[in-house]
Amino acid sequence: MNKPKWNGEDFQTQAWPFFWLTRSTALYLSRLERSLKKVGLDIARWRVLMCVGPKDAIGISEIADLAIVKLPTMMKIIQRMEADGMLDCRPREEDGRFTDVTLTENGIAAREQAWAIAQKIYEKAFANISPAENAALNKSLAKIVASLEEE
Template identity: 55%
Template sequence: MKDVEQEPMATKATKAKRRSSTPPDPNSDGSEFDAREWPFFWLTHATGLYLSRLERGLKKVGLDIGRWRVLMCVQPGQALSVSEISELAIVKLPTMMKLIQRMEAEGLVSCEARATDGRVTDVSLTKDGLAARTRAWQTAGKIFSRVFTGDEGMDFDALNRQLRQVVVRLEDD
């Protein structure tokens, strides 16, 4: 595993040009902008690498990212609407509907009209869906362990709080 201090993708030029950890000035002309000092660069890069590795691992257990998202959104013994899953998984509703229909045909989920509002379709995991969820979770867990092994001092609660705050602020727009 690479040491974090190696700073992936950093060049001698960017290391020499390091600024303090002050946020970039949105009113500037952008001439001082360095992508490697931009938090969204790292968020996007980390997400891309994570999804790439997750996709490879899921393929080995007969799943894909779309199915992973549905399987992880729906808790065992719980039912969520297609809209709720779509929102949690950050997938457009028509795309999610098609994915859930395929998963229902594969026997991973069951769909039924909500008792209190027949216009809403609730999705729950089947026995096969629960088994697939376990395989998916084990795959993700291996990646998590590989990435965060040796980070006993990392404050995951603080990291999650900060990321949640970023999401809340982005949702406000």
């Protein structure tokens, strides 16, 4: 396996996978942010809209975990989106200590609009990637995440 060298001047930035992961993520989010802004959305709202399915309720802590956002920050985002009429928040029936979030009709419309924007960027980004390469990339990234999640 071709692993990068970690000893000072022999280190090559472009041989480091996290260079490419960080760069591709930054470019993707930059393009997504510009496109979302045109329809009155932002990355924070997009993350919530992608985590909350059109028919299912999901807890705020689950959304925060999926979106990789700290819980207090996510609670503020959810409150703003609820005030904007995109979300409905209710205590969980089985355990009132938890709040479940669902999309309103406005939220579903915003989700569809955001998805269409993200899909165009995805198609451009993956235009030269075969389905097999895409599957291999997802498999490799899942392994990296699993390794990093281990304590």
